[in-house]
Amino acid sequence: MKIFFTHFYGRMSDVLGIVNCGAYAEDVSKEEEQYALENGWMKVESEKYGDVWAQCRQIRLKVSELKYNKKIRKMTDPCKSIESVHKNLSDCDVNELKTVYEKYIKFKSDQYKKSGELFSDFYTTDDFFDELFIDPEHKKIIEHREDGELHGFVICRTYDNTDCMTSIQFCWDYHKPRMFLGKYSCITELEAAKEMGLDYLYLGFGYESMCIYKSMYQGFEWWTGSEWSSDKAAYKTLCESDTKTKTIYDLGQLEEEYTGKFFFSPTEISKRNDR
Numbered sequence: 001m002k003i004f005f006t007h008f009y010g011r012m013s014d015v016l017g018i019v020n021c022g023a024y025a026e027d028v029s030k031e032e033e034q035y036a037l038e039n040g041w042m043k044v045e046s047e048k049y050g051d052v053w054a055q056c057r058q059i060r061l062k063v064s065e066l067k068y069n070k071k072i073r074k075m076t077d078p079c080k081s082i083e084s085v086h087k088n089l090s091d092c093d094v095n096e097l098k099t100v101y102e103k104y105i106k107f108k109s110d111q112y113k114k115s116g117e118l119f120s121d122f123y124t125t126d127d128f129f130d131e132l133f134i135d136p137e138h139k140k141i142i143e144h145r146e147d148g149e150l151h152g153f154v155i156c157r158t159y160d161n162t163d164c165m166t167s168i169q170f171c172w173d174y175h176k177p178r179m180f181l182g183k184y185s186c187i188t189e190l191e192a193a194k195e196m197g198l199d200y201l202y203l204g205f206g207y208e209s210m211c212i213y214k215s216m217y218q219g220f221e222w223w224t225g226s227e228w229s230s231d232k233a234a235y236k237t238l239c240e241s242d243t244k245t246k247t248i249y250d251l252g253q254l255e256e257e258y259t260g261k262f263f264f265s266p267t268e269i270s271k272r273n274d275r
Contacts, residue, residue, distance in 0.1 A: 001036065002027045011248065018252050023055035034162040037202065040223040043157065045131050045168065059203040062219030063193045072187060079184040082144050086192055089139040096150045098125055103173035142188050144172065144181060152181045154189060164200035165193045186217060206235065208242040224262045
């Protein structure tokens with residue numbers, strides 16, 4: 001496992017003292033994947049950059065903590081008419097998937113028009129499906145159908161030597177928006193991970209207000225940069241701060257606050273846990 005960094009921005013000319021640095025890893029062996037996942041690394045699937053892992057604020061759920069209480073049933077009840085089927089990626093009808101994906105991107109693009117951005121500018125159909133079939137033997141799909149018609153799907157990554165599965169991308173066509181199929185889909189992913197005897201389901205990035213919903217699930221944890229935390233209030237505050245940050249001065253203030261709360265070296269964490 002070889003770690004490298006991108007030093008793409010810095011500002012030292014005033015009191016801010018900001019350095020933006022991305023942390024990445026390559027040459028992660030199958031035997032190192034468990035260590036990488038446990039320490040906040042996420043596999044990036046990209047034809048452009050190759051087999052690269054990135055450090056990020058990400059989310060995972062402890063599978064054993066899934067319990068069908070009132071809150072969970074509230075998520076699943078609107079989807080009683082949905083039949084969810086687990087498949088290998090190679091067994092899917094790609095044209096069906098593309099139809100759902102394009103409806104999903106159109107809906108998201110319409111949502112974000114107010115900000116002057118389009119999802120379709122960043123997530124083209126061709127790019128998505130080219131990257132989808134990178135390492136297909138480690139991809140599983142859960143299809144969500146109603147009366148036989150495909151309305152949503154989620155792509156998950158599996159690993160050879162780990163106790164977890166990663167949810168890569170969920171898409172649906174919003175044919176019945178009040179169904180909230182995404183929330184239901186996450187429960188089906190947890191069920192699939194449980195059936196496979198896995199300990200964790202990783203849910204990807206945890207940035208901006210749009211990702212606050214990920215904290216509603218049982219067994220929620222987020223990566224602070226040095227350890228996994230179950231502090232939902234702190235996570236929510238950070239996500240809200242991501243969205244509110246508009247200027248370089250906002251970013252400088254946020255960095256100062258974050259460092260004061262969450263900057264702990266592995267040695268400091270070990271000492272704290274031994275107390």
